[in-house]
Amino acid sequence: MDWQHASQGFDEAFTSDGAARALYEELIGTFNGMSEAEIVRREKLQEMSxxxxxxxxxxxxKEEGVERVFPFDFVPRIISGRDWSMVERGIVQRVTAINMYLEDLYSEQHCLREGIMPQELVFGSEDFRRELIGTRPRHGIYTHIVGTDLLRDDDGGFLVLEDNCRNPSGVSYVLENRNLLFRVFPELFNRYAVRQVERYPQMLLEALRHSAPRGRETPVVAVLTPGIYNSAYFxxxxxxxxxxxxxVEGxxxxxxxxxxxxxxxxxxQRVDVIYRRIDDIYLDPVVFDMNSMLGVPGLMHAYRCGNVAIANAPGSGVADNKSIYPYVPDLIRFYLDEEIILPQVHTWIGRREDDRRYISEHLSELVVKLCGGAGGYGMLVGPAASKKEIEEFRVQFESKPEDYIAQPLVEFSHHPTYTGDGFAPRRVDLRPFVLYGDGIKVLPGGLTRVAMEEGSYVVNSSQGGGSKDTWILAEQDS
Amino acid sequence: MIGMLARAAENIYWLGRYLERAESAARITQCMDQLSLEIRGLDADLAVNIWTNLQDMFPGSIVKTSDAPSLDEITEQSLRSFLMSYDNQLSVAYSIRSARENARVIRENLTRETFVLLNECHLRLQSYTPQTGLNMMEMRSILSSIRQEIFGIQGAIKQTFTRDEGLLFLDMGSVMERAYRTLLLLSVKLPFMLSATDQVDLPVYYARIRAALKAVASLENYRRNHGADLDPKRVARFLLFDRRTPHSVHVCLRELKQHLEELEIGAPLTNPARMLGKITARLEYEEQEILAGSNLDVTCQKLATDINEVHDAISRLYFTV
Structure with missing residues (x-):
């Protein structure tokens, strides 16, 4: 089979002279030992499955509720135990600081009083829930589930792209991808000690139960969904x-x-813990959006009384608003007295006048994101956009610059991906999942999203991206 | 004991009903097709009427034909409508799609095996669009294989489901639908079955009785009990009162009653259980009077209405909390 390597950015499987990296030698060898017809047959089997x-x-x-399969690429991504250990430490540090920030924000607000975080950024954020000041969730945990998006820079080092502290999705594909790969290409696992991801549901349940109100020995947990037409209903x-x-639905x-x-x-029947997969504003029509048909009237009052736990805690979204991201290194210094372990991408903030001007003048070079956006919606990838798209976006941006941040276009790392007639490099990112219950635990794996089209940067499932199984190797094999 | 989420119970009940309905629609359509083929050379008008009867057994079904369709036209349109039309809310495809929608809503309550088999069945039926241009032979072949697939799904349910409330509601939906379909079939078929045999063409007459038994998957069971003698009164008694054949009204209602009792062990009698108790008591104690009555088809229609009322009572008690 033909394997191409990336001409730009970091290629995770090949060195710049085209030799397979040590981690990937066995994997590439296994695929090379299969006929093209066999690979095509198994790919069909996988699609059918x-x-x-x-x-x-x-x-x-256009059509409400069209179901699509999330494309799966069967070439697994491999991360060494050593690299993962650094990622793990960096993410734990980040999640710890973010939780301390949230606890502070909804109580004493030291970070505002000492000028670590600009007040206007918090009070101007639509994700800040004034109503919840003074309400402390059990154990002070706000973000029970976090998905941290990572990239690898030109040298292969990990960079944090964003934190998802509301309802990070994608973990089901992590588990299903592993199942699928076991069934379709079992021989790939022969020579690697891959850490397991199957325990995630148990870990999640433990974390959720940990958050239950006091005095509830066997807490009843429920998952709250907006319903069958939600993109993540599966x-x-x-x-x-x-x-x-x-x-449950509302x-x-x-x-x-x-x-x-x-x-x-x-x-x-009483419910003690709600793992909600709906946004804050839809949770309770009495407190937030009065037109919400998805929520439960009176839920926030029950929450404030401490009779029900909600994960992630209402108000957590203020920590993953994209305008907060540039301040995370400062938060880590302030709360933990540590330097940031995982570096992050330089970010311009639309609400700062100097930054706004810079963004406006460099739209064609930057990736501009809506602060409260997700799923690739409301986003401009300047270098890939047409002049018309840039000008249309400029109008949106200038009308409300405070809603945007911008970052340089960071070259994603590339990973071999099956294209139907060989293996070609495609851009990938990584979303590890973190659970905060009795301690912070990072699932040894994550959702690798891949831009399936040549040259594309768009990895979002909603816009044509696919996914891969992500292998974290046990230490001894790394 | 934590009860099942009311919305989930409702969906799983309907999953049972739709699966049963899909299998019934496939089975009854197959039988009517075979009967129509069997008698077309003997009585062409009757062969056309068989298809009209099919629509009577599924009130509300739609078969699009010209005003005076030829036998070939009505055969093809009926097969198409009952197999793969999504305009006909009683077709196999529509019922499977509805079952799959119910399953998707409550997927967390199902086993993986069940969902995958049901999804495969739905996707296969969905792939037969009007443009697929299936001919009659292909549609007949699909009717057979779809029945096997539905049995596979029902088998997966029996083999893999936890024996809890979910399975009880699913089985309740299933037997409720089965009893209802047997009663509708009887209400359509009894007038000719009980007509005077000296006025009819006997080979055709017996072919129709055989088809009626096959349409409720009971021909072999009947023969095992009563031999090949297709006495119409005995057939009617068998389909209404037999204590062993799974499509008899008696067996369906007995199972429904058992499920309701199992749901409420030790609790006071519920409204649906009371309503069902009245129906089963009447069937139990008035068997002779019912069979001797002059309008047995009307009695069957009335029983079908009574069963619908039990359905409403179940819905009010368990699904509307």
Missing amino acids: LVNQGITFTVYG EHSFLAREMGVPL RDLIVEDDQVFMRTTRGK
Whole structure:
């Protein structure tokens, strides 16, 4: 089989002179030992398996609720135990600081008083929940589940691109990708000691139970979904099934006497922990968006009374607003008295006048993102955009520059990806998943998203990206 | 004990109903097709009527044909409509798609094996678009294989589901639908079955009784009990009152009753259980009177309505908390 290597950026599998890196030698050798026809046959099997198992996401657009398969590339990404250990430490540091920041923000607000974080950034953020000042979730944990997006720079070092502290999605594909690869290419695992990801649902359930209100010995956990038309519905259902807990919609829940109940065949049953997969503003029409049909009237009052835990805690979104990202190194210094372990990308902030001017003048060179955006929506990739697209985006940006941040176009690392007639380099990122319960645990794996088209930077599932299995090697083999 | 989420219970109940409906639609369509083929040389008008009967057994079904369709036209359109039309809400494809939607909503309550088999079945049926241009032979072959697939799904459910409330609701949906379909079939078929045999063409008459038994998967069971003698009253009694054949109304309602009792062990009698108790008691104690009645088809229609009321009572008690 033909293997091409990347001409720009870091190629994770090949050195610049085209030789396979040590980590990848066995893997490439295994694929080279298969005939092209065999690889094509197995790829078809894999595609069929994804379709038949209904491993899908829902696309928003013309037709409501169109299900699509999330493309899977069977060439696994390999990360050495040594590299992972650094990533793990860096992420734990970050999540610790972010939680301390949130706890501070919703109580004493030292970080604002001491000028670490600009007040206008917090109070001007639509993700800051004034109503929750003074409400402390159990153990002071706000972000029970975090997905931190990473890139690898030109030297292969990891960079943090963004933190997802609200409802990071994608972990179901991490588990399903591993299952699929086991079934379709089992021989790939023969020569690698790959760390397992299968325990994630158990770890998640433990973290959620840890957050339960005091006095509830066997807390009842439920996953709250907006419903079947949500893009991540498959994942909501997957996680509920894997944890063995009910998947509820807002209409299944009711609040009485400041306690939350679900409507069951045996009447009302109390719920202690809600793993919500809906945004803050839809949680409770009494407190937030009064038109929300997805939420539960009275839920926030029950939460403030300490009768139900909500994960992630309402108000956590203020920590992953993209305008906060540039300040994370300062937060780490302030709360932990440490230097940041995982570096991050230089960021211009639209609300600063100098930065706004710079962004406006360099739109064609920058990646500009909506502060509260996700999924690649409301984003401009300047170097890949047409003049018309840039000018259209300029109008949006200039009308509300405070809603945007900008970063230089960081070259993603490349990874061999099967294209149908050989293996070619494609851009990848990485989203490891972090659970904060009785300690902070990082799942040894993560969602590698891949831009399936040649030259593309877009890795989002909603816009044509795919995914790979991510192998973290046990230390002795690294 | 933590109950099942009411919305999940409702979806799983409907999953059971739709799966049963899909299998019934495939089975009854197959039987009517075979009967129509069997008698077309003997009585062409009756062969056309068989397809009209099929629509009567599925009230609300839609078969698009010209005003006076030829036998070939009505055969092809009926096969197409009951196999693969999404306009016909009682077709196999529509029922499987609905079952799959229910399954998708409550996927966390299902086993992987069940969902995958159901999804495969749905995707296969969905691939037969009007442009696929299947001919009658192909549609007949698909009807057979789809039934096997549905049995596979039902088998996966039996083999892999936890024996809990979820399975009870699924089985309740299934037997409710089965009883309803048997009663509708009887209400359509009884008038000719009980007509005076000296006025009819006997080979055709017996072919129709055989087809009626096959349409509710009971021909072999009937023969095992009563031999090859297709006495119409005995057939009616068999489909209404037999204690062993799974499609008899008695067996379906007995199972439904058992499921309701199992849901409420030790609790006071619920409304649906009380309503069902009245129906089963009447069937139990008034068997002779019912069979001797002059309008048995009307009695079957009335029973179908009573069963629908039990369905409504179940819905009110368990799904609307």
